[in-house]
Amino acid sequence: MKKTQPLYHGHRFPAVVISCAVRWYFRFSLSLRDVEELLLERGVVVTYETIRCWCDKFGARFAQCAKAARRKPGSTWHLDEMFVTPRGEPYLLWRAVDEHGAELDVLVQKRRDKAAAKRFFLRVLRSNPVPRKIVTDQLRGYAAAKADIPELVHVKHVFVKAAARVNNRAENSHQPTRRRERQICGFREARRMQAFLSCFGPIRQHFALLRHQMNAACHRTALQKRFATWHGWTVTAAEDGAN
Incomplete structure (x- = not known):
């Protein structure tokens, strides 16, 4: 029987160093x-x-592990899109979050129409159960695309006022991406932006706890558990596979 190679096969640095570097890069604005x-x-x-x-x-x-470890997604989807301009070329970053603010998926696309909305709906459905309610802005492509997808035809659809920087779940979900975009002085390429943001959201949210809802002791305890979970994915599993 063919043996599978260890996760860190061919790397001269230990797993703990590699996992720490990856966590720092995706977790903090570094x-x-x-x-x-x-x-x-x-x-x-x-x-x-x-x-x-x-x-x-x-x-x-590691982002896949973070997604698998989080609690079951909520039954309400909040979808929104924002403009990004890698090298000055306009793109749309589509994002879906649940009612708890957990990111469900992101997709970088060139257009903002029915076909783009349908493509994003199908992408989110591949990794999440059918929602009870969908909340979007007043972009007509959402309703048209939803009507073409059998799983979503009878799902309740709620429209909210479309305006930049309003205080709602979808708009607030863009803030970490905007902060990171400013820190790196803009994204350079759509393909790399898609790869980065697909990892950035799950890894950042694994450690970004709701600090305002817990005292210092509870926050430290919860964070230590997240560290232990991360260590189990990235270090312990690799050491077990090498033995």
Whole structure:
């Protein structure tokens, strides 16, 4: 029987260093060079290009683990799209979150029409159960696309006022992406933006607890549990597979 290679096969750095670098990059507003400097302070000499390769290779896998570990998605979808301009070229970033603010999926597309809305609906349905209610802005493509999908035909559809920076669940879900976009002075390429944001949302939300809803002791305890879970995905599982 053919043996599967360990997760970190061929890497000279231990799993704990690689997983720490990937977590820092997706969790905090740090550049690759910032992560390189933090590792150097701890005695780990590695280039930022190597860290980029680690994030490209392991980010999607760790994001899948974060999605699988979170609680079951809520029954209400909040969908919205925002403009992004990698290298000055306009794109739409479509995002879906549930009523708790958990990100369901993101998709970078060129258009803002029925076909784009349908494509996004089908993408979200592949990894999430059929919702009880869908909340969108007044873009007519949403209703037209929803009518073409059998699973969503009878789902309640609620329209909200379409305006930038209003205080609602969908608009607020864009804030972490906007902050990261400003920090890196804009995205460079649509394909890499899609890959980055698909990992950024689940990994960031795994550690971004609702701090205002708990005291300091509860927050530290909950965060320690999240660290232990992350360590189990990224380090312990790799060590077990190598034995």
